[in-house]
Amino acid sequence: MNVVMCNRVSKVYGKKKAVNECSFTIKENKITGLIGRNGAGKTTLLKIIAGFIHETAGEVHVFSEKPFNNLKVSANRIYLDDQINFSNSLTLKDILQSAGTFYQNWDQGLADRLFQYFSFDPKQSHQNLSKGMKSTFNMILGIAARCPLTIFDEPTTGMDASVRKDFYRALLKDYLDHPRTIILSSHLLNEIEDLIEDVLLIKDGETRLHMSVENLKEYAIAFNGKTEDVLDFVRNKDILFQKRIGIDHIYAVVENHLKDSEKENARSKGIEIVSVASDDLCTYLTSKTIGGIDDVFN
Ligand SMILES: Nc1ncnc2c1ncn2[C@@H]1O[C@H](COP(=O)(O)OP(=O)(O)OP(=O)(O)O)[C@@H](O)[C@H]1O
Numbered sequence: 001m002n003v004v005m006c007n008r009v010s011k012v013y014g015k016k017k018a019v020n021e022c023s024f025t026i027k028e029n030k031i032t033g034l035i036g037r038n039g040a041g042k043t044t045l046l047k048i049i050a051g052f053i054h055e056t057a058g059e060v061h062v063f064s065e066k067p068f069n070n071l072k073v074s075a076n077r078i079y080l081d082d083q084i085n086f087s088n089s090l091t092l093k094d095i096l097q098s099a100g101t102f103y104q105n106w107d108q109g110l111a112d113r114l115f116q117y118f119s120f121d122p123k124q125s126h127q128n129l130s131k132g133m134k135s136t137f138n139m140i141l142g143i144a145a146r147c148p149l150t151i152f153d154e155p156t157t158g159m160d161a162s163v164r165k166d167f168y169r170a171l172l173k174d175y176l177d178h179p180r181t182i183i184l185s186s187h188l189l190n191e192i193e194d195l196i197e198d199v200l201l202i203k204d205g206e207t208r209l210h211m212s213v214e215n216l217k218e219y220a221i222a223f224n225g226k227t228e229d230v231l232d233f234v235r236n237k238d239i240l241f242q243k244r245i246g247i248d249h250i251y252a253v254v255e256n257h258l259k260d261s262e263k264e265n266a267r268s269k270g271i272e273i274v275s276v277a278s279d280d281l282c283t284y285l286t287s288k289t290i291g292g293i294d295d296v297f298n
Contacts, residue, residue, distance in 0.1 A: 199211060
C-alpha cells in the first residue's frame with residue numbers, strides 16, 4: 001500500500017518555486033531518506049506531506065487522503081524538526097506523559113528508558129534544552145510514538161557523534177520490531193545509508209532520483225586515467241561529474257550503462273574503472289556544475 005503519493009506537486013512562495021512538480025510514491029513500512037542540498041525543498045515537501053502547509057499545485061495523498069488539516073492524517077503521523085515548541089508550563093516529563101494520550105501506539109516504557117539513558121531531567125523545560133538535547137528529546141518522541149507515518153526533518157541537528165549513532169540504532173531496532181513508514185531528511189546520505197531502504201533525492205525542488213540504496217550503489221561508474229583517453233571514452237555519455245587530477249589525468253563519473261566489452265576496452269587503454277560511493281554520487285547529482293567547487297577556480 002502507498003502511504004504517500006505525490007503527483008506533480010509544487011509549492012510556490014512569492015516568486016520562489018520551493019517544490020517543483022515532484023512526483024513519487026512511498027510504500028508502507030519502508031524507511032526513506034529524503035536527501036538534498038540546502039534550500040532543495042526538503043522541509044517544504046515534508047510539511048506538505050504532514051499536512052501543515054497546502055501545495056500550490058499537484059496532488060498529494062497520505063493514507064489515501066489529502067493531508068492538509070486532515071484529522072485522519074494528523075492522528076497517524078508525527079513530524080519532528082528542531083522548530084518544535086511546547087508550552088513553557090510543561091516539564092519534559094509532562095510532555096512525555098501527554099504524548100501518551102495523543103499517540104495511539106505510544107510506548108511509555110520505551111520513552112522512559114530512552115529518557116533515562118540520555119540523562120534528561122524530568123523537571124526541565126523544553127525551552128531550556130541545548131540544540132542537541134532538543135533533537136535527542138524529539139527523537140524519543142518520534143520513536144516512542146510509533147506513528148504509522150513518522151517524519152524526521154534533519155533529526156540529528158546539534159547531536160554529537162555518539163548520540164547520532166545511538167539515535168540511528170534505536171530507530172532501527174524499534175523499526176524492526178514495529179515496522180512503520182519513516183521519512184528522514186538529511187544533507188548527508190552516508191550517515192543514514194545503513195538505515196534507509198530507499199533514497200529520494202531532490203534538487204531545486206525537483207525529484208532527481210528515487211530508488212533503493214542497493215540500486216543507487218550501481219547507478220554510476222567512474223573512469224580514472226589520462227585526460228585525452230577518458231574524455232574520448234566518455235564522449236557520447238552524460239558526464240555527472242569530472243575532476244582534473246594533476247596535469248594530464250581526469251576522474252569522470254557517468255551513468256552505469258556500460259557493456260562488459262566497453263569496460264574491457266577502457267581497461268585496455270589504461271583507464272581505471274572505479275565504483276562511486278552513494279554519498280558522492282548524491283553530491284554530484286545535486287551539484288550546479290559538473291566540476292563542483294573546482295569550477296570556481298578553473
Ligand atoms: N515560508 C517561506 N517563504 C518564502 N520562501 C520560503 C519559505 N520556506 C522556504 N522557502 C524557500 O523555499 C526553498 C526551499 O526551502 P526548504 O526549507 O524547503 O529547503 P530545505 O531543503 O529544507 O533546506 P535546508 O536543508 O537548508 O533546511 C528555499 O529557497 C527557501 O528559501
